Amino acid sequence: MKICIACGMPMLEKSDFAGEDTKKDYCIHCTRPDGSMQSFEEKKAGMIHFIIKTQGFDYKAATKIAESNMKRLPAWKDCFNTEV
Amino acid sequence: MKTKRQIQKESTKIKISNAAYNVYSEYGFSATTAMIAKEAGVSHGTIFVHFPSVNELLIHLIEIFGNRLALEMHNLSKKNDAIETLLIAYIDVLKKYESFYIRLISERCLLPEDVQMIFVNIQSSIAVHFNEVIVTKIENQMIKNLPVHLLFNTWMGLLHYYLLNKDLFSPEESLLERYDSELITTFLELIKN
Numbered sequence: 001m002k003i004c005i006a007c008g009m010p011m012l013e014k015s016d017f018a019g020e021d022t023k024k025d026y027c028i029h030c031t032r033p034d035g036s037m038q039s040f041e042e043k044k045a046g047m048i049h050f051i052i053k054t055q056g057f058d059y060k061a062a063t064k065i066a067e068s069n070m071k072r073l074p075a076w077k078d079c080f081n082t083e084v
Numbered sequence: 085m086k087t088k089r090q091i092q093k094e095s096t097k098i099k100i101s102n103a104a105y106n107v108y109s110e111y112g113f114s115a116t117t118a119m120i121a122k123e124a125g126v127s128h129g130t131i132f133v134h135f136p137s138v139n140e141l142l143i144h145l146i147e148i149f150g151n152r153l154a155l156e157m158h159n160l161s162k163k164n165d166a167i168e169t170l171l172i173a174y175i176d177v178l179k180k181y182e183s184f185y186i187r188l189i190s191e192r193c194l195l196p197e198d199v200q201m202i203f204v205n206i207q208s209s210i211a212v213h214f215n216e217v218i219v220t221k222i223e224n225q226m227i228k229n230l231p232v233h234l235l236f237n238t239w240m241g242l243l244h245y246y247l248l249n250k251d252l253f254s255p256e257e258s259l260l261e262r263y264d265s266e267l268i269t270t271f272l273e274l275i276k277n
Binding site: 012050 | 154155158159162198201204205207208209211212214215231232233234236237
């Protein structure tokens, strides 16, 4: 089973993959309209938005949660080494 | 093919994990690695061969059940099953880790921050799947049109209140075995349109 490198979602079916391409390492939710993978900032903003929407947490707490999640994902490791 | 040594190594790791679940469930997160070693029947040093730090052991334990929970929720939310199915599956996984989960929710703030974040991220992933299912039901007017985070938090609040007061609600047996149907039925009754 492949795990999305950008958000950690399990990719079990073809429809889970970006552009339904099972060779891709990222999922449909981490894809831009042109098929490329979202940037670090785009993904982070999306995650924060979702945490607030689904759990109602404070923005600062949601940011901390999103960053801690992203730190563990292969796609963003280098971003944290240089930016945080 | 795995060598005999690899199989033995994995088996010891599982033995330590199971012992750690038992010890933390019974004594809380202030329990020592010496207690876990004794429970597992291994030397104290063996624990650190498999888990270089207590944090890594804790993260491993939380991830085992968290990943199981997240995968179960992921599969069900993709099928857009009934909320009842989702909640039953959720509680079924929690039943296997009930005592450990109670420790997690009652002692979360005492854990190191990186360990806390692992648990919080699992909860976030559950919330996302809950949201996926609930949004469709709201659109179909099957559920009251309330903010999704409040619907999720109402469920978690109800569930956690019972778990945190297990000594009062169900001192002799599993709380989730005793109250699962009542909690699910009541929650669904409260939110239905």
